[in-house]
Amino acid sequence: MLSADALKRIDREIAKYPPDQKRSAVMAALAIAQDEMSWLSTETMDFVATYLDMPPIAVYEVATFYEMYNTEPIGRYKLTICTNLPCALQSASEAAEHLKRKLGIGFGETTPDRMFTLKQGECFGACGDAPVVLVNNKRMCSWMRPEAIDRLLVELAAEAGQ
Amino acid sequence: MNAPAEFLDYGADAIIMAGLNGRNWALDDYVARGGYEALKKILAGKIPPATVIAEVKKSALRGRGGAGFPTGLKWSFMPQQYAGEKYLVCNSDEGEPGTFKDRDIMRYNPHILIEGMAIAAYAMGCKRGYNYIHGEIWDTYERCEQALGQAYSAGLLGDNILGSGFSFHLYNHHGYGAYICGEETALLESLEGKKGLPRFKPPFPASFGLYGKPTTINNTETFAAVPWIIRHGGEAFLALGRPNNGGTKIFSVTGDVARPGNYEIKLGTPFAQLLDMAGGMRAGRKLKACIPGGSSMPVLPGEVMLSTDMDYDSIAKAGSMLGSGAVILMDDTRCMVRSLLRLSYFYFEESCGQCTPCREGTGWLWRVVDRIEHGKGRNGDLDLLLSVSDNIAGRTICALGDAAALPVKSFIKHFRDEFQYHIDHKQCLVPAYV
Ligand SMILES: Cc1cc2nc3c(=O)[nH]c(=O)nc-3n(C[C@H](O)[C@H](O)[C@H](O)COP(=O)(O)O)c2cc1C
Ligand code: SF4
Ligand code: FES
Numbered sequence: 001m002l003s004a005d006a007l008k009r010i011d012r013e014i015a016k017y018p019p020d021q022k023r024s025a026v027m028a029a030l031a032i033a034q035d036e037m038s039w040l041s042t043e044t045m046d047f048v049a050t051y052l053d054m055p056p057i058a059v060y061e062v063a064t065f066y067e068m069y070n071t072e073p074i075g076r077y078k079l080t081i082c083t084n085l086p087c088a089l090q091s092a093s094e095a096a097e098h099l100k101r102k103l104g105i106g107f108g109e110t111t112p113d114r115m116f117t118l119k120q121g122e123c124f125g126a127c128g129d130a131p132v133v134l135v136n137n138k139r140m141c142s143w144m145r146p147e148a149i150d151r152l153l154v155e156l157a158a159e160a161g162q
Numbered sequence: 163m164n165a166p167a168e169f170l171d172y173g174a175d176a177i178i179m180a181g182l183n184g185r186n187w188a189l190d191d192y193v194a195r196g197g198y199e200a201l202k203k204i205l206a207g208k209i210p211p212a213t214v215i216a217e218v219k220k221s222a223l224r225g226r227g228g229a230g231f232p233t234g235l236k237w238s239f240m241p242q243q244y245a246g247e248k249y250l251v252c253n254s255d256e257g258e259p260g261t262f263k264d265r266d267i268m269r270y271n272p273h274i275l276i277e278g279m280a281i282a283a284y285a286m287g288c289k290r291g292y293n294y295i296h297g298e299i300w301d302t303y304e305r306c307e308q309a310l311g312q313a314y315s316a317g318l319l320g321d322n323i324l325g326s327g328f329s330f331h332l333y334n335h336h337g338y339g340a341y342i343c344g345e346e347t348a349l350l351e352s353l354e355g356k357k358g359l360p361r362f363k364p365p366f367p368a369s370f371g372l373y374g375k376p377t378t379i380n381n382t383e384t385f386a387a388v389p390w391i392i393r394h395g396g397e398a399f400l401a402l403g404r405p406n407n408g409g410t411k412i413f414s415v416t417g418d419v420a421r422p423g424n425y426e427i428k429l430g431t432p433f434a435q436l437l438d439m440a441g442g443m444r445a446g447r448k449l450k451a452c453i454p455g456g457s458s459m460p461v462l463p464g465e466v467m468l469s470t471d472m473d474y475d476s477i478a479k480a481g482s483m484l485g486s487g488a489v490i491l492m493d494d495t496r497c498m499v500r501s502l503l504r505l506s507y508f509y510f511e512e513s514c515g516q517c518t519p520c521r522e523g524t525g526w527l528w529r530v531v532d533r534i535e536h537g538k539g540r541n542g543d544l545d546l547l548l549s550v551s552d553n554i555a556g557r558t559i560c561a562l563g564d565a566a567a568l569p570v571k572s573f574i575k576h577f578r579d580e581f582q583y584h585i586d587h588k589q590c591l592v593p594a595y596v
Pocket of ligand 1: 229
């Protein structure tokens with residue numbers, strides 16, 4: 001179900017923990033699975049459970065506890081913007097409004113063409129760079145004032161078009 | 163991931179962040195700055211572990227993660243004669259709103275953390291360690307992976323380090339978006355592959371930690387201070403700061419300042435000097451309020467802050483706490499009700515739900531502040547907020563409950579008029595909120 005490359009990466013994570021503590025790799029394994037599948041279906045989570053010798057329920061618990069796992073289908077690009085107080089004081093509130101206006105959706109929603117999902121985030125530990133936007137969990141974009149947001153949206157739309 | 167140069171100006175007193183330009187993070191660069199000399203000195207000299215711990219005690223280094231607990235004392239709680247595995251864990255789950263210093267340490271000077279952890283592992287007899295890194299800073303996680311690879315290749319980690327007979331295996335582990343995993347026992351649960359639910363204490367991690375084994379957890383910046391202490395001596399570190407407040411501290415400055423960023427200063431430096439380093443308040447604005455230690459700590463009025471020094475004891479005397487060293491500044495255009503509303507939402511959202519006072523109380527706090535902000539406040543709401551806060555604080559498994567209650571109590575204490583105005587007039591006293 002996951003590619004050979006993904007399994008190799010999961011094996012590398014498993015090796016970080018004592019042999020009888022394979023389940024410690026579940027967070028990394030779910031992140032790797034999500035990168036490949038875009039979201040975590042029950043099928044994907046069951047696969048991870050079998051791979052790590054864990055009860056499926058224990059995997060579901062982890063996937064639903066941590067914010068960055070997508071437990072529902074999402075758009076091609078998940079954009080998460082931090083709006084916590086330090087960022088809000090450095091114009092993240094305006095950046096968030098700008099994103100909502102440009103995409104025509106609110107927090108927790110996906111554009112009808114399924115290109116973008118918008119989420120409100122809590123502190124990324126990068127407040128000095130506010131406003132900060134995360135693209136699909138992995139790419140952090142700093143100093144995202146409205147012009148920078150416009151450029152990012154154009155860039156992502158172009159990338160998707162290729 | 164390289165920041166503009168102004169972000170790399172950590173100040174003239176920096177020791178952890180000294181000489182960094184955003185590119186010189188690799189092993190060779192670190193060694194050229196004198197890196198790994200402390201570890202080599204200990205291993206070559208076969209310095210007894212107890213002597214290393216004594217040196218850290220002398221330095222008066224206090225935990226940089228929030229609680230400010232004396233590091234040497236914490237290390238001495240680890241059972242020395244324990245036969246089984248002991249673990250060392252670094253808390254890099256930096257998620258306290260306003261804090262972004264551990265990210266800079268890890269991306270611009272990752273080897274100082276590795277060296278600090280190796281020394282700590284030697285002092286406490288740990289053979290395995292984990293660095294738990296905040297999930298949102300993925301490129302920093304990747305850099306830490308690279309740095310570990312360099313250290314293993316050079317024989318600075320792994321079996322029989324530099325032929326000394328001492329072995330230490332260190333690994334990176336990433337979080338995936340849960341503030342509560344910054345709490346040390348939630349972090350351990352998370353490392354074990356579970357939901358990050360804080361554990362009851364006692365037992366403390368030194369007796370029952372990761373996989374039930376003796377474990378010591380310190381913050382990234384705490385470990386990063388250790389190589390300097392070993393190279394220059396605990397007394398020299400202490401002398402940089404003040405009695406009981408040794409060394410330098412990295413403060414993350416955010417809010418209405420000209421240059422938000424990280425500044426490493428000697429503990430005891432006047433706040434006004436730190437504010438200067440950050441370029442002062444935004445043009446023409448006055449400091450109205452400051453949260454000096456991350457969003458979980460009490461807010462202080464600007465004028466109180468301006469006459470306070472930046473160390474654990476001075477900030478405590480002024481009525482707040484140094485916490486994680488996140489200095490959040492608000493100018494006279496800011497509405498205190500709205501600011502508190504955002505923080506209250508955060509704690510409501512991040513409560514893990516295990517304890518009734520925290521799960522229910524954080525929801526109450528958020529809803530009541532929300533109705534005050536939106537012109538639906540009732541007389542008696544301020545007393546209600548205070549009573550809910552009192553019913554959370556001290557009655558929960560972990561300190562997130564206190565973290566939710568302290569801001570509320572302090573905002574009302576210092577800015578009660580502003581809250582009352584909202585309730586009486588259904589509008590803001592400071593309409594210029596931007
Ligand atoms: C809700 C909560 C969040 C916390 N978040 C962090 C954090 O992000 N980083 C950190 O180092 N400590 C955090 N702490 C403090 C840790 O529990 C622990 O005290 C610290 O990691 C110990 O290291 P130190 O002694 O070196 O400071 C948090 C505590 C609580 C209650
Ligand atoms: S105080 Fe709150 S966050 Fe901490 S254990 Fe209890 S419910 Fe969870
Ligand atoms: S408050 Fe937004 S990144 Fe910290």
